[in-house]
Amino acid sequence: MMKQYIILSVLIFLFGSCDSFLKEYSQDLAYAETITDLEEVLIGNGYLDRGTSFKWLHTMDDDLEESVVNSNYTDYENFFIWASYPCTRNNTVYRDETWVTLYKNISAINVVLSKLKDISDFPEEVERLRGECHFLRGFYYYFLVNTYAKPYVKESASTDLGVPLKTTEYIEDIYFKRNTVEETYALITSDLEASARLLKGKAHQSGFQANYHAVQAFLSRVYLYLGEYEAALQAADSVLQGDYALLDYNEFAQTVASPADIYGIHDIVPVDVIHQTSVETIFTQGAGAFAGNISAFGIAAGSELARVNRYKASEDLVQMYSKEQDWGTDLRPTFFMYVNQTDPTSKRYIQKQTTSSLTTASSEFLLRLPEVLLNKAEALAMLGKDAEAMAVLEELRVKRIVAAEYKELDARSGKKLIELIRDERRRELCGEGHRWFDLRRYAVHPKYPSTKEIVHDHYFYDNSIRQVTYVGSYKLNMYESEPAYVIPIPQHVIEFNKGNMVDNETRPDREAFIRF
Template sequence: MRKFYIYICCVILFGCTSCNDFLEEYSQDLTYARTAADLDEILVGEGYMPVPNQRELVSLQGAYYFPWLHLMTDDVLEHVNSGNLQREGLNAFYTWAPYPYTNEEGEMVKDNTWERLYKHISVVNVVLKKSEEIHDFPEQIERIQGECYFLRAVYYYYLVNFYAKPYAKATADTDLGVTVKTTEYIEDVYFTRNTVAEVYKQILEDLESAKKLLRGKEKKTVYRADYHAVQAFLSRIYLYMEEYDNVIAAADSVLAANYSLLDYNTLSLSTDKWGMIQPTSTTYKDSPEIIFSQGGNAINGLMQGNMYQISTDLLELFGEDANDLRQKFCIWETMYYGMLYVPCKLARPEDGMVSSECLIRLPEVLLNKAEALALIGKDVEARAVIERLREKRIVTENYIPVNYSGDELVNFIRDERRRELCFEGHRWFDLRRYAVNSHCPFQIEVLHDKYEINANWEAEYQGTYRLKRYDENSASYVLPIPQHVIEFNRGEIKDNDPRPEVEVFYNK
């Protein structure tokens, strides 16, 4: 079989100066593939998000994928008790800066999220093309192809939700999305942006292809895509698109599978040798709830020491029901770094690493279905679905069934989603889609207090940053297209509306 070169990057999208420069820069990454096993190795090594070393610091350009996704939401606040350096590279996201890709010195840096995601897309495009020529193990080839289609859909989901407006039926056909590239070869052309509707159309086509190819294939591990991961992700995509009957159908496919909810009534906490309470993992590799995970768990590095903590607003939401066991098992009150509250869903990596940015769990599928049912007025069915989750999260002897209906039920399910899925990469995207929902829109302001350590090593208040409601400042809910990509494409890739400096006020 002739040698086949697998190009690891897509030159034009990354902003390299020419195809020749690209080939020279990445010649060491060219890979030969002759068998299904070769393709599988490439897919695992370059197609999936890697898991960083746990000693890796969480930073703007570190090994973790988009840790800043958590920092733009109303679920976090700063925790400042020593120097400023750890937070400085992420401050621009925490304060919704006009151009957040700046380092600790305030200098503009490349956006590695754009580059990484398009690199993965380039890899799966090449693997898909090459798979047409390899026939040694047809079943394995189909599985590889199915995983490729799933991964490409996932990466375009992140790209379009980072760099474009949220999907809105009324405007998706004209709102600019991101560049869609599904071919494996390098094109010496300047790219433009597809519309949001076109990106979502590609996502759905890829997921449908993945579904057909992965049906009946054996599940290898939670770190590899399978049929149920595809259906679960479809339920999420259809929810964003307000196609509620399709949400329900995709969710039902997963709910009929061999997954189950972890009953928090059966869990217990332990203490260390000093008598301090130690957290128990509730979200881990071998949990019966885990459907799919890729990438690292950045939240454990973000929410500690001199970085960030759970916001008062989220703590109060948990506190609305004293019988909610998630307060006990998903939040850790620690004094190691001064009193603060941090998430502890994955208490220890050795319990089984799962991601805090790219994770699919059974509770999300239930929440997707419940929200869809409530939004089409099927309140009785929606309550029955949400009860399935809450019965495993609330103290059994004190459980009170849900009795909301209409918009109150929708809002309750959304609050339940925030409690259950916090620090799993959903909240920022949810705030965006709620704002443009045609059935039950919901918008909020987000307030972030800012502190700096002064010369006396005291936390000095720098003001409160206000992210206004989406209808007042939609630009700040969309990341700018990386400047080097715009410059290289000579303006063919148009930027988003400029993000304004958000308001800063002083109330402390």
């Protein structure tokens, strides 16, 4: 038993202290012996719990802007302004919980995989658990490499630094170094392909546990990142054989709240279209960041004060829904955004993964049928199958456009088709953890590169006089001259590994400028 317990210290380099690591970590792994024990360990320590979300990811892109109407909420401020070291609050460095959480879960997964080798009974169940382990580990390394490393570029992936890879459960008396981006993606695809083999034909446990179609859905995304379009298409088509369906937003009625809330405002009541039990949901784990959770007081979705969210939908995002207005009115803003009726243009809050009586979905670890269709459309377009790509887009659009106004889009090809798919991806998948990663991969796209400057206006709310003051604006430059598209390796990891863990390029101390 003690041997298994000691194994848990294998990733102490992630925390800087063996003692603090073991205090946090569940001791269940020390006593897991049966297949039931190991499944409980995997669910409790390998999967993300329903309180975990990585809200900071949404604050760096062009889909959100500040909406300071009541108080200041500084937890994500330094991500929002692309600070040199974003994991700081009030000039104090805090522990990077994203790194800690994901590597801790990977450590648990490695132990479960090792222990499963010792179990000869119930081979089908052993295969299923192994498949779930490989899926989760691949998902976590994908998130890590897209956070702490440069986006995948085939020509430089063998030298670009990725993240440290650990696939064994035993202690190694070494200081850890970063593997390359190429090595990281090789492990991701290897894990996912192994998971697909192991989970094929296995019973689907729940929307919170990995299944064959979840693996294929995720593979369709990863292969797009790698530019392997035939493989992405094949993976997407595998998912489309599953028992999933698109919701038709024309079939859901929007209502206006009555009576008015405590502010005398009648708001549009959001409809739960994205949740764990939806026919569109393939897999989800962790918590949802929208709405209410990125807010002045951490207010829960649906509460009277949900409109004081620190971040609202950007005007740039809102305008995306009218870009193709000639082909019909897009219904998604009324489903994806919480609208304050007194000021519907400036008080729109992304409200996805909402929950009333339904189980919330994750805002970062969510796989839905619409994404699979968009992945398929992109793969088809990159393979020169333009008409087929347009047809796939229309499968989604007909469910999202007002039925009486719906018209098929004009035929597009080449760069214009790719731009349309990217726009549609932004409209459909906002608030689901895609946009920041997509901006990175678009910037290095081998055929149709695209990058942009992003400006975030920053405000301060003075509680004593209840007044909002414009502080200034911060600019993220185009990708080629901007190191802030990559998050720094946590300082405690650099220090603990005594210089063996190389950090990313230093991000500049960004100064605010006045633009109005």
